[in-house]
Amino acid sequence: MLTIHNSLTKQKEPFTPIEAGKVRLYVCGMTVYDHCHVGHARMIVVFDVVVRYLRYLGFEVTYVRNITDIDDKIIQRAHENGEDIQTLTTRFIQAMYEDIDALGVLRPDIEPRATESMPEIITMIARLLEKGYAYATRNGDICYTIQRFAAYGQLSGKQLDDLRAGERVVIDESKQHPLDFVLWKMAKSGEPSWDSPWGKGRPGWHIECSAMSTHCLGNHFDIHGGGMDLQFPHHENEIAQSEGATGEPFVNVWMHNGFVRVNNEKMSKSLGNFFTVRDVLKRYDPEVIRYFILTSHYRSPLNYSDQELDAAKQALTRLYTALRGLPQISYQKGQYSQRFHAAMADDFNTPEALSVLFELAKEINKNETPAEFGAELHHLGGILGLLQADPDTFLHGTDDVSEIEQLIAERLAARKQRDWAEADRIRDRLQELGVILEDGKEGTIWRKR
């Protein structure tokens, strides 16, 4: 039985889909004005694992992850760069695919873009106006009136009276309530705009997700995910918009992943303490990053540092070392699978699930006939999107290996002559090249440090 922590109720609940055997899931994706950083990578990998696991359990999953390709920051960045908006977003969408494909992330089933969803957005705003959930301000913007939505605050646990709008930002006098948010912004000169019944303009960020998710998945769907920072106000606003417009319940289960931290602070664009995925990929195998993300539970904070990545690399090396040289046989469910699945079914407890993989590695290493354990390890790793590379490929790296193999052959010859000095000299040389040797009964094998 799969249980999932629901941010709405703040507890783990047994998961029951709305429609038997099917799961409809929406995750807030990227705003494409810059490269993905490790924080984005965490969100994307976490929900990739969620989707993989739901599918593994036999659910027919419809996974939707949007792309926000129009907003203030995009406009601003395009302006700074002196390029047009579409050129900018196209470039960063391409870059995003490069980054997350490298991390072994499966593509969503539907990937709606804000700029391609204007009819749905406009329809939803019109419905909110009809039902009295929205109003036009003096300057022509359309705003949501949160006081009309009685359940506002249910997700974040905030009471309207407790919220201090204007604490950190100037209050907009044209709004009825300081926390009312914009659904449709009137066009400014030089900015992209779309026609609407209220004149040319563009959508607010919150309405995009409400419109795209309900359009792709229906008014009421199973799971909505995103980063912890989106809980308020973004997801709170989505509930208000969607339930206001449709009159139906919006989402059954809300899932929020924790942050990546750097020196005990949230990694973020605004703090400037972020590492882009492509920079980290220059120094670490993508699978190491994926593994690193899964070493902590998805709701816990994850500390980013080189030491942590080194540790992840070392751990993954242990698993691949165990798999090296094993005959490929078909997987049969073993005793470890049960524990792996118990962990995963408990709110996707990947650290616990990974610990089972290490126990399998140990079993392989000490066992005379380890092929079955190897097949199980390979199979269970695959559920997490790990351990699918050829072990030698992982351990050797992707650079040219001919010089290394040449040196190893020379060392082997020296060892045959019992010329230990020469053998050790070559080994030192190889060490300089980052190669670690292992002399076994059946010859010498090696790996990259």
Add this chain to the structure above:
RNA sequence: GGCUGGGUGGCAGAGUGGUAAUGCAGCGGUUUGCAAAACCGUACCUCGCCGGUUCGAAUCCGGCCUCAGCCUCCA
């Protein structure tokens, strides 16, 4: 000020009532020409602080200290 979520052995990180998973690091041994990898054994520490409930708590309750996040955009 309000709301969330945390504080676990040297480090990382699970565990939410029965006495600390897993990885790295440490120590002793096996193995090795020496190493490495691997295996076997092993220590440390008792789970932020104080009090309570219980036969029994890291795990429940109360108080306190402290950290992070949200209440602007943010995965």
